[in-house]
Amino acid sequence: MPRQEAIWEEGIRVASALEAAGHEAYLVGGCVRDRLLGRELHDIDIATSALPEQVMALFPKVVPTGLPHGTVTVLIGESAFEVTTFRHETSYSDSRHPDEVAFVRDVKEDLARRDFTVNAIAYGTNGVMIDPFGGQEDLKRRIVRCVGAAGERFGEDALRMLRGIRFAAEFDFEIDEEAWRGILSQRERLQRIAMERVGSELDKMLAGLHPSKAIRLLRTSGLLAHAKESLYPPLPAIEGTEAGWHRLDRVELRWAAVLLLAGADSAQADDWLRKLKFSSRRVAEVSAIAALRGYLDESRKPIDRERWTAAVLRYGVKSAADYIAIARAFPSVDRSQWDSGVGIERADVWLREMSAATVKELAVRGDELVRLLGREAGPWISEELNRLLLLVALNKLKNEAQALKAEAKRHWTDQNV
Numbered sequence: 143m144p145r146q147e148a149i150w151e152e153g154i155r156v157a158s159a160l161e162a163a164g165h166e167a168y169l170v171g172g173c174v175r176d177r178l179l180g181r182e183l184h185d186i187d188i189a190t191s192a193l194p195e196q197v198m199a200l201f202p203k204v205v206p207t208g209l210p211h212g213t214v215t216v217l218i219g220e221s222a223f224e225v226t227t228f229r230h231e232t233s234y235s236d237s238r239h240p241d242e243v244a245f246v247r248d249v250k251e252d253l254a255r256r257d258f259t260v261n262a263i264a265y266g267t268n269g270v271m272i273d274p275f276g277g278q279e280d281l282k283r284r285i286v287r288c289v290g291a292a293g294e295r296f297g298e299d300a301l302r303m304l305r306g307i308r309f310a311a312e313f314d315f316e317i318d319e320e321a322w323r324g325i326l327s328q329r330e331r332l333q334r335i336a337m338e339r340v341g342s343e344l345d346k347m348l349a350g351l352h353p354s355k356a357i358r359l360l361r362t363s364g365l366l367a368h369a370k371e372s373l374y375p376p377l378p379a380i381e382g383t384e385a386g387w388h389r390l391d392r393v394e395l396r397w398a399a400v401l402l403l404a405g406a407d408s409a410q411a412d413d414w415l416r417k418l419k420f421s422s423r424r425v426a427e428v429s430a431i432a433a434l435r436g437y438l439d440e441s442r443k444p445i446d447r448e449r450w451t452a453a454v455l456r457y458g459v460k461s462a463a464d465y466i467a468i469a470r471a472f473p474s475v476d477r478s479q480w481d482s483g484v485g486i487e488r489a490d491v492w493l494r495e496m497s498a499a500t501v502k503e504l505a506v507r508g509d510e511l512v513r514l515l516g517r518e519a520g521p522w523i524s525e526e527l528n529r530l531l532l533l534v535a536l537n538k539l540k541n542e543a544q545a546l547k548a549e550a551k552r553h554w555t556d557q558n559v
C-alpha cells in the first residue's frame with residue numbers, strides 16, 4: 143500500500159477505536175481537503191467527542207501536546223495523529239493554540255469554528271462526509287470561501303487572510319467576493335499577528351506551486367503593508383507564468399528572487415528576512431546573493447572575467463551559483479553591464495573553471511610566505527594570499543607550491559625596487 147494510503151487508513155483506525163469506545167470521531171481539516179484534491183497528505187487531524195483524558199486512556203502511546211485546547215497526539219509506529227476534542231474557540235493568538243476554548247458536543251459546531259469551507263469537512267469512518275458549509279462544492283468550483291461571515295472569521299484570527307491567499311494560490315482557486323471584501327476591510331488587523339506567523343505563511347506561499355499568484359494577491363490586497371513591522375521595498379510586480387519559480391528548487395532561492403526582483407539591496411533583504419524571523423543562516427544566504435548583485439552593479443568598468451572572479455571570491459561560490467540560477471529563471475534580476483560578448487552563461491563557465499575559491503585551497507600557507515620572504519607577519523599575508531588566489535582562480539597561475547612561492551617572491555621583489 144502506498145504510504146499516503148497507509149497513513150489515511152491508520153487515521154481511520156484511530157477514529158474507529160474512538161468510536162468503538164462509544165465516542166464520535168472524524169478525520170477533519172487539511173487532510174480531508176488534500177485527499178479530495180488528490181494532493182499529498184501532511185498530517186492527519188482527528189476531531190472527537192471524547193475528552194482528552196478519555197483519548198489518553200484509550201491509546202498506549204500518547205503525548206499531551208495541547209491539553210487546555212483539547213489536543214492529544216496519538217503515536218502509532220512512525221506516524222502521529224492529532225486528536226482534538228470538538229471545540230469552539232473565540233480568540234486566537236496561534237491557530238494551533240487558541241486563547242479561549244470551549245468543548246462542544248456536536249461535530250457541526252466544531253466545523254463552524256473553522257476558517258474556510260474547504261477546511262470544514264469531516265470524514266466519517268463509514269466514508270460519509272459531514273459538510274454543512276458546502277466545502278465539497280467549493281472544491282469543485284475552486285473557490286476559497288469563509289465559513290459564515292468573512293469579517294467574523296478574519297476578526298477571530300487575522301492570519302486567516304494570509305491563509306486564504308495561500309490556499310487560493312496553492313490550489314489555483316479564486317477567492318470568493320465576500321472573503322475578498324473581508325480581507326480588504328479587515329487588513330489592518332494583520333498588525334496584531336506575530337511576524338513569525340506571517341513569515342511562515344509567506345514561506346509556504348513561496349515554496350508552493352504558484353508563487354506568482356500568491357504575490358499578485360498579496361499586492362492587490364495591500365495586506366503586507368499592514369504587517370506589524372514594515373517591509374521595504376514592497377513586493378515586486380510579477381507578471382507572466384510560474385515557469386521561473388519552478389526553475390528554483392530551494393525556497394531560499396525563491397526568497398532571493400523576490401527580493402532581487404523588488405530591487406532590494408543586501409541591507410534591505412537582510413531587514414525583510416530578519417523581520418519575518420527567519421533563521422540567521424537563511425538571512426545570510428539571501429543577503430549575500432543581494433550583496434553580490436550590488437557589487438556587480440557598482441562596477442564602473444564593464445564586467446569581465448577578472449571582475450566576476452573577484453566577486454565570486456568575495457561572496458563565495460555558492461552565492462555566485464545561486465545568483466546565476468536566479469538570473470536564468472528571472473533575467474531582469476541581472477542588471478550587470480557585462481563586457482561585450484559576456485553574460486550570465488559565460489560567467490557560469492568561468493565559475494566552473496575556477497580551480498580554487500578560498501585561500502585554504504591554495505598550495506601555500508601564510509607561515510610559508512613569512513619564512514620565504516623573511517617579512518614580519520602582518521595584514522600583508524592575507525592580502526598576498528588573496529592576490530595569489532585571484533590569479534589561481536583566473537587560471538593565470540598554477541595552484542602548486544613552487545609556482546605560488548615564485549610569484550610571491552617576484553611580487554615582493556618588484557615592490558621593493
Ligand SMILES: Nc1ccn([C@@H]2O[C@H](COP(=O)(O)OP(=O)(O)OP(=O)(O)O)[C@@H](O)[C@H]2O)c(=O)n1
Binds near residue numbers: 172255256258299
Ligand atoms: N487559523 C486557523 C488555522 C486552522 N484552522 C482549522 O484547523 C485546521 C488545521 O489547521 P492547519 O494544520 O494549520 O492547516 P491545514 O488546513 O491542515 O493546512 P496546511 O497543513 O496546508 O497548513 C484547518 O484545516 C482549519 O479547519 C482554522 O480554522 N483557522
